[in-house]
Amino acid sequence: MRAVLMIAGLAAMAWGAVLATSLTLRDTWQGLAFFVGGPLLHDGLVAPVVGLIGWSIARHVAPRWRTPVLTGAVASGVLGVLAVPLLWRPFGVPTNPGLHDRDYWLGLGIALTVVWATVVITGLVRGRSRPG
Amino acid sequence: MPTAGARVSLKGLRTRLEELPERFTSPAHDERVTSRVGRWLGIAFGLCFVTGLLSHGIQHPPSWFGWPAGPVWLYRVTQGVHVLSGIVAIPLLLAKLWSVYPKLFERPLARSALHALERGSILVLSGAALFELVTGLFNVAQNYLWGFYFPTLHYAVAWVAIGSILVHVAVKLPVIRRGLAGSIDGSRRRFLRTTWLGAGVAFVATAGVTVPLLRSVSVLSWRSARGLPVNRTAAAAGIEVPAGWRLEVVGPRRMSLSLADLAALPQTTAELPIACVEGWSASASWTGVRIRDLLDAVGAPAGTAVQVYSLERSGLYSTSTLPATHTAATLLALRLDGEELTPDHGYPCRIIAPNRPGVLQTKWVTRLEVVA
Numbered sequence: 001m002r003a004v005l006m007i008a009g010l011a012a013m014a015w016g017a018v019l020a021t022s023l024t025l026r027d028t029w030q031g032l033a034f035f036v037g038g039p040l041l042h043d044g045l046v047a048p049v050v051g052l053i054g055w056s057i058a059r060h061v062a063p064r065w066r067t068p069v070l071t072g073a074v075a076s077g078v079l080g081v082l083a084v085p086l087l088w089r090p091f092g093v094p095t096n097p098g099l100h101d102r103d104y105w106l107g108l109g110i111a112l113t114v115v116w117a118t119v120v121i122t123g124l125v126r127g128r129s130r131p132g
Numbered sequence: 133m134p135t136a137g138a139r140v141s142l143k144g145l146r147t148r149l150e151e152l153p154e155r156f157t158s159p160a161h162d163e164r165v166t167s168r169v170g171r172w173l174g175i176a177f178g179l180c181f182v183t184g185l186l187s188h189g190i191q192h193p194p195s196w197f198g199w200p201a202g203p204v205w206l207y208r209v210t211q212g213v214h215v216l217s218g219i220v221a222i223p224l225l226l227a228k229l230w231s232v233y234p235k236l237f238e239r240p241l242a243r244s245a246l247h248a249l250e251r252g253s254i255l256v257l258s259g260a261a262l263f264e265l266v267t268g269l270f271n272v273a274q275n276y277l278w279g280f281y282f283p284t285l286h287y288a289v290a291w292v293a294i295g296s297i298l299v300h301v302a303v304k305l306p307v308i309r310r311g312l313a314g315s316i317d318g319s320r321r322r323f324l325r326t327t328w329l330g331a332g333v334a335f336v337a338t339a340g341v342t343v344p345l346l347r348s349v350s351v352l353s354w355r356s357a358r359g360l361p362v363n364r365t366a367a368a369a370g371i372e373v374p375a376g377w378r379l380e381v382v383g384p385r386r387m388s389l390s391l392a393d394l395a396a397l398p399q400t401t402a403e404l405p406i407a408c409v410e411g412w413s414a415s416a417s418w419t420g421v422r423i424r425d426l427l428d429a430v431g432a433p434a435g436t437a438v439q440v441y442s443l444e445r446s447g448l449y450s451t452s453t454l455p456a457t458h459t460a461a462t463l464l465a466l467r468l469d470g471e472e473l474t475p476d477h478g479y480p481c482r483i484i485a486p487n488r489p490g491v492l493q494t495k496w497v498t499r500l501e502v503v504a
Binding site: 001002003006010015017019020022023026027030031034035036038042043046050051054070074075077078079082088089091094096098100101102104106107108110111115 | 223226229230233256259260262263266277279281296326333338355362368
């Protein structure tokens with residue numbers, strides 16, 4: 001079982017590498033920059049920042065609020081990440097009729113309001129059922 | 133030459149780095165959590181890979197590959213699954229990486245050649261996985277941070293990603309089995325629940341691109357709440373319809389038709405979706421002439437494919453091949469929802485084929501040629 005997975009995996013990776021050889025030199029370098037840039041950006045910046053936020057919430061937020069606030073922060077982070085390509089468009093094509101033309105600042109604002117209203121309500125309900 | 137002091141502080145730094153893995157106290161850093169998140173991440177990437185392979189096959193069919201003309205909604209579903217499983221994989225991947233983050237600081241860097249190979253393979257895995265999700269997310273928003281041609285590289289790296297996932301599962305199989313068998317306590321269950329919730333938020337925020345019920349709820353969907361989107365305007369394509377425009381149909385015989393001639397032929401109306409490779413889809417009512425009727429008129433035998441040419445002179449969208457399986461159900465549409473086509477929707481006429489990617493629904497058609 002493990003051997004089959006390993007061989008299939010190595011074959012698929014090799015095929016991917018073969019497909020990538022059709023690229024021009026410029027595209028190869030750009031592709032590699034994205035390939036290496038992802039882990040570098042994640043491990044060096046995203047993960048430490050997320051860890052620090054989680055740590056500060058765990059340290060400074062009262063126990064009954066901790067889970068709702070952490071959950072709200074995760075939901076906000078997910079919404080924030082998904083909004084980036086819609087809000088930050090220095091390389092975007094001009095808006096096509098019917099595509100990427102919503103008011104994304106408003107949409108993000110509404111979604112975050114719903115998330116944090118849920119956090120507050122959950123915290124208050126938890127406080128009532130479990131004082132302290 | 134480093135001074136003695138510098139050497140001491142370097143040593144101190146190294147000791148602190150070596151102790152770092154133990155200082156991560158979050159309940160997420162646990163193989164029972166990693167394996168549970170990994171299982172769903174593996175399913176998401178698997179779905180993404182299979183549906184992506186299908187879409188690639190439809191656009192670049194090898195001789196053995198066939199794709200049916202129906203059900204008409206099938207491509208809408210497979211490409212919707214492709215894009216949405218990728219979106220859902222974003223929070224899952226971030227949770228998975230957070231769960232194993234302390235391992236990054238394990239020292240020594242490599243205990244053996246095999247251990248070095250394993251760590252190297254994980255770098256390839258996270259590189260390929262992040263590459264696919266980041267380029268995919270920016271591509272659906274038509275936001276091109278890169279100069280390379282997206283489909284070629286997204287497709288090549290997909291093979292690297294799925295291959296490195298298989299290798300990773302092969303290496304970690306005993307750990308995965310142990311992790312999945314182990315029971316979960318309260319704080320770890322909370323981390324997992326938050327992860328599933330994050331995946332759910334990602335789905336609801338975007339799925340309206342293709343799920344009609346969520347259209348107005350998905351605030352981060354890249355298609356509008358109403359109307360049929362246009363992926364390439366007549367202006368962007370540089371289209372000017374000549375005054376004496378005629379459609380050439382070339383087979384065993386030749387035929388040249390004006391727009392009035394086309395409108396005088398028997399018309400068919402069909403409710404068909406446009407489903408884009410970028411995951412959005414929209415249904416509309418199209419009216420026009422069946423391609424099969426035009427082929428019959430020029431004496432083309434059954435089972436022939438058609439090459440479609442656009443007024444657009446060059447580029448990827450200037451021509452497409454309509455396979456023989458699709459000629460019976462495909463329309464050369466003249467009207468959309470009862471109105472004459474607008475320039476952006478392909479005036480004077482366009483191809484509307486069921487169960488095919490939007491990129492192959494050639495607009496501003498000027499010539500149909502039977503493929504011998």
